[in-house]
Amino acid sequence: MKKSLFVLGIAAVLFVSCGEKKKEEVKKEVETKVETVKEEVKTEVAAVDNIELGKKLFAEKTCATCHQPDAKVIGPSIKEIVKVYAEQKGNIVTFLKGEAEAIVDKDPGQVAIMKANLDGFVKDMSGDELAAVAAYMRSVK
Ligand code: HEC
Known part of the structure; x- marks a missing residue:
């Protein structure tokens, strides 16, 4: 929302400062910019939705029972997993797909x-769901 306000602010300034340009031209320019920002906001909202979905799945699919944000319970902590995957440029989704x-x-015992889990129920999750789970894991701060 802030971005839209910012662009509207620019729009106002453009309307005032571009006396030379035809108003129609300026209007078009502003409309294009507003559209761009709308798209950007949509993308951001989609990213947030994705993380929310991932968080929900992580709890529902019992991942959270074995993976806490900070502490090792049965499996490594979410932060530990994300750190190792970042360092080794691994792909969490690829791992979850087996x-x-x-x-x-x-x-071997841990693996x-x-x-x-992978053979049991993770294989029934869609690629989008797995991507959401990975996005959620990366969002854990
Ligand atoms: C019963 C406990 C348990 C559950 C439930 C569980 N995990 Fe794990 N997970 C483990 C253990 C133990 C490891 C360590 C072995 C390993 O790294 O493969 C692990 C490792 C991982 C890793 C790191 C794999 C690697 O490269 O070493 C990821 C990613 C992961 N789990 C994601 C998930 C997700 C997502 C779910 C839910 C769909 C889930 N886990 C559910 C126990 C569990």
Whole structure:
């Protein structure tokens, strides 16, 4: 919303300062800018929605039982996972799809616990859902 106000502010200034330009031209320019900002806001809202969906899924699909934001419970903490994936340029979605090896905790016993989830119910989640879960994990601060 702030951005829209900002653009409207610019619009007002343009209307006043561009005396030379035809009003129609200026109007068009402003309309284009307003459209651009509207699109930007939409994208931002979509990103936030995605994180909200990911957060919901993370709780509903019991990921949260084994993955706390900060502390290791049964699985590594969300922050630890995100840190290792960032450092090693890994892709959380690829791992969740079962298409990549574990890189955070390679202990066979631990991997087996997580693998049981992947084979059990994670495989039924859609790519969009997995992307939302990954977006949520990365958003945990
Ligand atoms: C029963 C406990 C348990 C549940 C439930 C669980 N995990 Fe895990 N998870 C683990 C354990 C243990 C590991 C450590 C082994 C490993 O890294 O693969 C792990 C590791 C991971 C990793 C890091 C994999 C890597 O590269 O090492 C990700 C990402 C992950 N879990 C995501 C999830 C998501 C998303 C869910 C919910 C859909 C979930 N987990 C549910 C126990 C669990």
